[in-house]
Every structure is written in structure tokens, then in C-alpha cells.
Amino acid sequence: xxxxxxxxxxxxxxxxxxxxxxxxxxxxxxxxxxxxxxxxxxxxxxxxxxxxxxxxxxxxxxxxxxxxxxxxxxxxxxxxxxxxxxxxxxxxxxxxxxxxxxxxxxxxxxxxxxxxxxxxxxxxxxxxxxxxxxxxxxxxxxxxxx
Numbered sequence: 001x002x003x004x005x006x007x008x009x010x011x012x013x014x015x016x017x018x019x020x021x022x023x024x025x026x027x028x029x030x031x032x033x034x035x036x037x038x039x040x041x042x043x044x045x046x047x048x049x050x051x052x053x054x055x056x057x058x059x060x061x062x063x064x065x066x067x068x069x070x071x072x073x074x075x076x077x078x079x080x081x082x083x084x085x086x087x088x089x090x091x092x093x094x095x096x097x098x099x100x101x102x103x104x105x106x107x108x109x110x111x112x113x114x115x116x117x118x119x120x121x122x123x124x125x126x127x128x129x130x131x132x133x134x135x136x137x138x139x140x141x142x143x144x145x146x
Contacts, residue, residue: 001033003076003098007129010076010100013040013053014136020045024136027057027077029070036073037061053077054085058092069093071121078133080107080126086117094118098125100133 006028013026017040029037039056043049054077062068074096081089081099086108089097097118104110108117118124 001030003125003128006030006035006074006076007078007098007100007133009035009038010053010078011129011132011136013038014078014133017041017053018136018140024140025053025077025079027053027075029057029061030074030076031065031070031072036064050084052082052085053079054081055088058088062092071095074098076128078129079103079137080109082106083108083111083117086112089122090118092119094122096123096125098128100128100130101137102126102130102134 009028010026013028014024017026018024022041022044026040028035037057037060039053039060041053042051042056054075057075061070061073070092072095075089075094076098078100080101080103
């Protein structure tokens with residue numbers, strides 16, 4: 001399986017968020033070529049500003065494995081993680097992070113430009129299916145502003 005395949009799965013989660021009138025961000029956690037957890041934004045449904053796709057997927061992965069660390073896992077997320085999610089990712093000791101679209105307004109790089117916010121052993125891949133991920137966000141906000 002490729003990064004593009006798993007990002008497509010994260011995009012399915014993002015579309016589910018959009019169907020629920022949430023900001024369309026989706027995430028999946030993968031280990032040994034299998035999805036072990038899924039998540040999408042649920043901030044409106046739960047009335048919880050911390051219910052980001054990454055947080056939902058990470059919590060599900062911890063519960064699935066019975067572990068608070070995920071050094072062998074990869075998180076695929078459709079949007080650059082925010083600073084809060086970057087902190088959660090740091091503490092999870094994730095092996096890899098793969099994200100799609102950049103988020104210059106709210107992404108982790110806005111406030112951590114000079115510092116690596118993830119675990120030192122974490123690998124970061126940016127821009128996988130970036131156009132499709134960005135298009136979903138653009139269309140969502142365009143429709144909200146009508």
C-alpha cells in the first residue's frame with residue numbers, strides 16, 4: 001500500500017466530516033500496512049475544540065493497541081496538524097506523519113517555524129494528494145460563505 005492509498009482513506013474520513021457539517025479534515029493511523037484507527041473532525045458535534053481528526057484517530061489507536069505510544073505507526077491526515085495536534089503527536093512518539101494540504105493560518109509551522117515540534121525520530125512527509133485535500137477545504141469554506 002502507498003501513501004497515496006492511505007491518504008485516500010483519510011480523504012474519505014474528511015468527506016464524512018463534511019457530510020456532518022464539520023470542517024473536512026480526516027485522519028487514519030496505519031501499522032504494518034493496516035488501518036488501525038480512523039478519525040474526522042467532530043468539534044461541532046461534541047462541542048469540543050480539541051476534537052480534531054488527529055486527536056480522534058490517535059485516541060482510537062491508543063485504545064486499539066492498549067498503548068500510549070505509536071512508534072511503529074503512521075498518521076495520515078488531510079491537513080497540516082495544528083500546534084495542539086503536533087503536541088499530541090509528539091507525545092505519541094509516532095514513527096511517521098503524512099499530511100496533504102498546508103495550513104498557513106493554523107498549522108503547526110505558523111508558531112514553530114524554527115523548531116521541530118515532533119518526536120526526534122518521527123519522519124514527516126508533506127504534500128501527499130495536497131491538491132485534492134486543499135480543494136475539499138476550499139469548497140467547504142466557499143459553500144459556508146454563500
